[in-house]
Amino acid sequence: MKKTYDMVIVGAGVIGSALALDLAKQGYNIALLDVMQPSFAPTNPERVIALNEGSARYLDKLGLWQDILQQGAGWIKHIAVSEPGNAGKMDMSHQALNDAPALGYVLEIRHVLQAIQKQFSSSVTTFYGARCLGFFQDEHGVSLNIHMAEGEQTIEASLLVGADGTNSFVRKYAGIQTYGWDHNRLGIVASIQCEHGHNDTAYECFKEDGPLALLPLDDGRFSLVWSVAPKIGVVLLSLNDEGFKHALAREVGSEVSEKIGRLISVGERASFPLELRIAKSFAQQHVLLVGNAAHTIHPIAGQGMNLGLRDVAVLADILQQNWAGKGLNKPIVGQTYAEQRRLDTLAVAGFTEGVLETFASSFVPQRWLRGLGLNAMQNTPFCKQFLLQQAAGVGQQVGLKS
Ligand SMILES: Cc1cc2nc3c(=O)[nH]c(=O)nc-3n(C[C@H](O)[C@H](O)[C@H](O)COP(=O)(O)OP(=O)(O)OC[C@H]3O[C@@H](n4cnc5c(N)ncnc54)[C@H](O)[C@@H]3O)c2cc1C
Structure with missing residues (x-):
């Protein structure tokens, strides 16, 4: 059986689903496929994500934000950055950003996905x-073979978008290489409850063997993301509460302990391997990559999904413009998309890797310089304002239609 669409999107995670919704609203005919069945059931630990103000504005433009907030959101009004055992520290507050009610929002992924798919x-x-079994491209577009319980089908479309995550089948089948490296770290996640609650504050603690983040949840608990060497991770995961x-x-x-108080309880723990993986090309003829299929970065700065939502916003913006029209299979569509996403991706990945590298050394003069550096940022309004805008994701919105 053969079916024809404007675009076929492989991967119905948040990024693939947001793209499907945005383009459907523009009148495009979309096929969205996923190897899994949709599920919005609670998980333990919760799969939590920090989205910045820029992503919130984009989801609001899609008419989703109020629905998402109603499902429950922790508000990040302050970010406290420190290096335990070293003098330097830096605090950021949403008050320094004129029109932003928060620097970011901590949400359950299932709530975001449900709001989109609804x-x-x-x-x-x-x-x-x-x-997805495979695909081929010609001058008209893409022909994709899929296997479902009912049998095999062929889907034809002008464009194929890989939104199928870090190990993207679409990226590999198209022969697009990646660059990057394994961080040789595990990201341990869990929810924790503390004596004093969180006061809408996210804590970022940088240690030589890996950073740790505490993100405020809507019910007063924190979501923990702790990056550790695998051998330490194995020990931590085997500990009792x-x-x-x-x-x-x-x-x-x-x-930080003084601020958050005694740790009262800790939920189930889970772990993820951490890696940097960036596709060498985000577009190859009629095949485009978005989200983690295009770029997987260390989660410490909480930027992976924010970056993916900017891919979606930029691609939707390109396809909204008259010159693209219904001619999705014009090579210029992919070329423009790839060009517009390259710099932002490299800037975010480079910044994240730079921060990790800066804090990875135990060499005493370097520790001392780090302390000075954090304090200098704290006391230099221009630097701090720039960092604030990047963290809130409002600095990267330039060029997007509202
Ligand atoms: C511990 C941790 C904490 C993080 N915290 C943050 C944060 O605070 N803020 C932030 O912005 N980012 C964060 N990230 C990154 C963020 O989770 C990812 O960037 C985001 O989830 C990627 O979404 P995606 O839709 O691109 O991919 P995915 O969520 O991986 O979705 C891919 C979809 O494709 C489907 N699929 C896969 N293969 C196939 C196939 N062959 N055929 C069909 N379907 C397929 C899958 O079933 C899935 O539904 C974090 C990541 C980690 C590991």
């Missing part, structure tokens, strides 16, 4: 439980 109209045809709380309290240091 809005799908008949312009989005979904194929769940569908495995008391042992884990003890190790965590030691890691965040006395200053």
Whole structure:
């Protein structure tokens, strides 16, 4: 059986689904497929994400933001950056950004996904439980073979978008190489409850063996992301609750401990391998990559999904313009998209890697310089304002239609 669409999107995570919704609203006919069935059931630990003000504005433009907020959101009004055991520190507050109610919002991924998929109209045809077997391209577009429980099908489209995550089948099948490296770190995630709550503050603690972030959840708990060497990760994951709380309290240091108080409880732990993986090309003829399929970065700065939503906003913006029209298979579509996303991706990945590298050394003069550097940022309004705008994702919105 053969079906024809303007665009076929492989991967119905937040990024693929947001793209489907935005383009369907513009009148495009979209096929969206995922190897999994959709599920919005709670998970333990929760899969939590910090989205910045820029992403919030984009989701608001799609008419989703109020629905997402109603499901529950932790508001990041302040960010406290420190290096436990070293003097330097830096604080950022949303008050320094004129019109932003917060620097970011901590949300459950399932709530964001549900809000998006609830809005799908008949312009989005979904194929769940569908495995992509392969595709070929000619001058008209792409022909994709998929396998479903009912049998095999062929989907034809002017454009194929890979939104299928870090190990993207689409990227590999198109022969697009990546550059990057394994961080040789595990990201341990868990929810924790503390004596004094969070006061709408996210804490970023930088240690030589890896950073740790505490993100404020809507119910007063924190979501923890702790980057550690695998051998330490294995030990941490084997500890009981008391042992884990003890190790965590030691890691965040006395200053943060004083603010958040005693650790009262810790939920289930889960871990993820951490890597940097950037596609060498974001577009190859009629195949485009978005989200983690295009770029996977270390989660410490909380920028991966924000970056992916900017891919979506830029691509939707390009396709809204008259010159693209319905001629999606024009080579200029992919070329323009790739060109517009390259710099932002490299800037975010470069900044994240730079911060990790800066804090990775135990060499005493370097520790001392780091302390000075953080204090200098704290006391230099221009630098701080720039960092604030990047963290809130409002600095990168330039060029997007509102
Ligand atoms: C511990 C951790 C914390 C993070 N915290 C933050 C944060 O605070 N803020 C932030 O912005 N980012 C954060 N990130 C990054 C963020 O989670 C990712 O950037 C984002 O989830 C990527 O979304 P995606 O839709 O591109 O990919 P995914 O969420 O991986 O979705 C890919 C989809 O494709 C489907 N799929 C895969 N293969 C196939 C196939 N062959 N055929 C069909 N379908 C397929 C999958 O089933 C899935 O539904 C964090 C990441 C980690 C690991």
